[in-house]
Amino acid sequence: MNIPELIAGHGRTGFSFEVLPPLKGRGISQLFSNIDLLREFNPLYVNITTHRSEIMYKNTPDGLYQRVSQRSRPGTVAVAAAIQQKYDIPAVPHIICSGYSKIETEYALIDLNFLGITNLLLLRGDKAKHESRFIPNENGHAHASELQLQVNEFNRGYFIDGTQMDINTGQQFSYGVAGYPEKHEEAPNIDIDIQFLKQKIDNGAQYIVTQLFFDNNKYYSFVEKCRDSGINVPIIPGLKPITTRGQMNVLPKVFHVDMPMELVAELMKCKDDEEAKHVGVEWCEMQAKDLMAHNVPSIHFYSLNATKSVAKIAQAVY
Numbered sequence: 001m002n003i004p005e006l007i008a009g010h011g012r013t014g015f016s017f018e019v020l021p022p023l024k025g026r027g028i029s030q031l032f033s034n035i036d037l038l039r040e041f042n043p044l045y046v047n048i049t050t051h052r053s054e055i056m057y058k059n060t061p062d063g064l065y066q067r068v069s070q071r072s073r074p075g076t077v078a079v080a081a082a083i084q085q086k087y088d089i090p091a092v093p094h095i096i097c098s099g100y101s102k103i104e105t106e107y108a109l110i111d112l113n114f115l116g117i118t119n120l121l122l123l124r125g126d127k128a129k130h131e132s133r134f135i136p137n138e139n140g141h142a143h144a145s146e147l148q149l150q151v152n153e154f155n156r157g158y159f160i161d162g163t164q165m166d167i168n169t170g171q172q173f174s175y176g177v178a179g180y181p182e183k184h185e186e187a188p189n190i191d192i193d194i195q196f197l198k199q200k201i202d203n204g205a206q207y208i209v210t211q212l213f214f215d216n217n218k219y220y221s222f223v224e225k226c227r228d229s230g231i232n233v234p235i236i237p238g239l240k241p242i243t244t245r246g247q248m249n250v251l252p253k254v255f256h257v258d259m260p261m262e263l264v265a266e267l268m269k270c271k272d273d274e275e276a277k278h279v280g281v282e283w284c285e286m287q288a289k290d291l292m293a294h295n296v297p298s299i300h301f302y303s304l305n306a307t308k309s310v311a312k313i314a315q316a317v318y
Contacts (some may be wrong), residue, residue, distance in 0.1 A: 003119055004206050004234055006044045006090065007297045013132035014298030014318055016236075017310060018047040019083075028082060034307040039087060040164040041314040044298060046083055047121060047209075050076040050094040061155040077108055081115045090119055094152070096174075097141040098125025101208050102160045105141075109154050113171055121209065122147050134186050144177055145196070148203040151175060152219030176207040179235060181222035185256040190225065198229050207233050212240040212251075214259050214283070234245060236290055240302040241309040242272045254301050288317045 007014050017038055022028055027270060035046065047236060064241060080091035112118070122146045136142040141150070145182045150160060155172045177200045187193035197208070206233070213219055219237050226235060242251070248267045263283050270276040288299055303310045 001044045001088075002206060003045060003090075003092065004174075006079070007207075007234055007236075010298075013292045013296055013316060014044040014049065015301075016043050016045050016298060016302050017301040018049060020049050020304060021079045021081075026207045027078065032086070033077070034303065035083065035087060035089075037311050038303070038305055038314065039089065041311075041318045043089055045090040045092050046087075046191075047092045047300070048076050048080050048083070048094065050096050050125070060166060063314050065091070065229060066099065077111050077115070077117075079130060080117050080273050088128050091117055092119045092176075093117065094121050094123055095147065096123045096125035097136060097221060098123075099137055099140075101139045102141065103139070105147065105150060106150065106154070109151065110174070112130070112173075116171065118171050118173050118278055120173055120174045121177070122205070123153065123178055145200055145203055148175070148177075148205065152204055157170075169208055172186045175204070175302055176236075177201075177205040177207055179208040179210045179222065179226070181210050181218040182214045182257050185232050190222075194225055194229050194231070197226065198231055201233055203230050205233065208235045210238045211257065212238050212255055212313060213257055213283060214263055216261050216287055216294075218258075219291070220294070234297040236300050237296055238300045238302060239284055239287055239291075240304075241277075241284035241313060243277045244268065245270050246273075247276075247278040247280075279307075281312050284309070285313045285316050288313055294316060 003008070019031055019034060019143045022031055027219055066074070080093040083089060083091040093112065095105060100108075112120075122144050124141075125148075141147045151173050153160070159165065177197070180198055181186075183190040183193045187196070201208075208226075210219065210222070217238075223235050240251075242248070242263075245267060248259065248264060263279075266279045269274055270279060299312070301310045305318065
């Protein structure tokens with residue numbers, strides 16, 4: 001089943017979370033341990049992030065530096081397959097524009113098709129760390145809406161060069177896209193941002209997962225604007241519990257979101273990260289309970305470095 005069908009058939013607010021592929025050279029055991037901690041809450045699906053290659057400088061034997069392109073977390077497709085096989089939980093790999101060519105995307109789609117993994121989240125992805133603005137890969141996509149069209153053509157049985165597949169497998173990819181309750185950082189305003197989001201829905205996206213936020217009113221306002229614009233697909237709120245005192249300054253900068261004064265005041269009282277983690281759990285739990293009271297279709301948790309916190313919140317609300 002696709003994600004909207006899973007949500008509709010659940011009968012109450014669903015639970016899902018996001019994981020990272022292991023760093024290059026590390027095993028998958030820690031990732032499985034994190035899933036083991038959260039699967040008792042019956043996740044509808046698990047998202048797996050995808051990471052682009054980044055420019056790095058390595059020492060050479062002659063004492064100079066060599067500029068190389070390296071991906072620190074490969075294996076999104078393999079991790080998705082491992083999760084579905086081990087846990088029988090639908091896996092949703094991220095497919096991104098950033099750092100990938102159209103042909104690399106096509107190979108990923110072919111592999112996923114072979115594996116029977118048909119739920120995707122399509123994203124533009126972040127700019128490279130060494131770039132001041134987003135620059136698409138050579139022969140890559142500049143926008144998620146372009147990536148959608150490639151997936152749509154694959155669903156129709158056509159490769160990117162226009163040739164038709166010899167065999168139609170009958171398996172269609174279903175996908176969601178990202179939404180930004182406080183607008184994307186590059187959008188001039190929220191209304192323009194929602195216009196582009198509506199285009200993605202018209203292109204075939206079946207659900208929306210939001211960027212993290214700390215003020216539920218921002219989400220409710222975003223949903224209202226989306227509905228007014230004709231967007232009628234499920235809009236899944238994304239939550240992330242704060243785990244360190246420093247995130248009070250880091251998260252707004254990285255994700256371009258505001259923190260309510262009440263949350264900031266509580267974090268400023270914290271003497272250490274353990275106290276901040278407790279505040280983060282309490283605040284996120286409050287958000288989740290309020291969202292569930294408003295009958296949201298599902299809640300998606302960004303569990304990076306916060307698996308234990310997410311487990312505490314899920315224990316309290318599910």
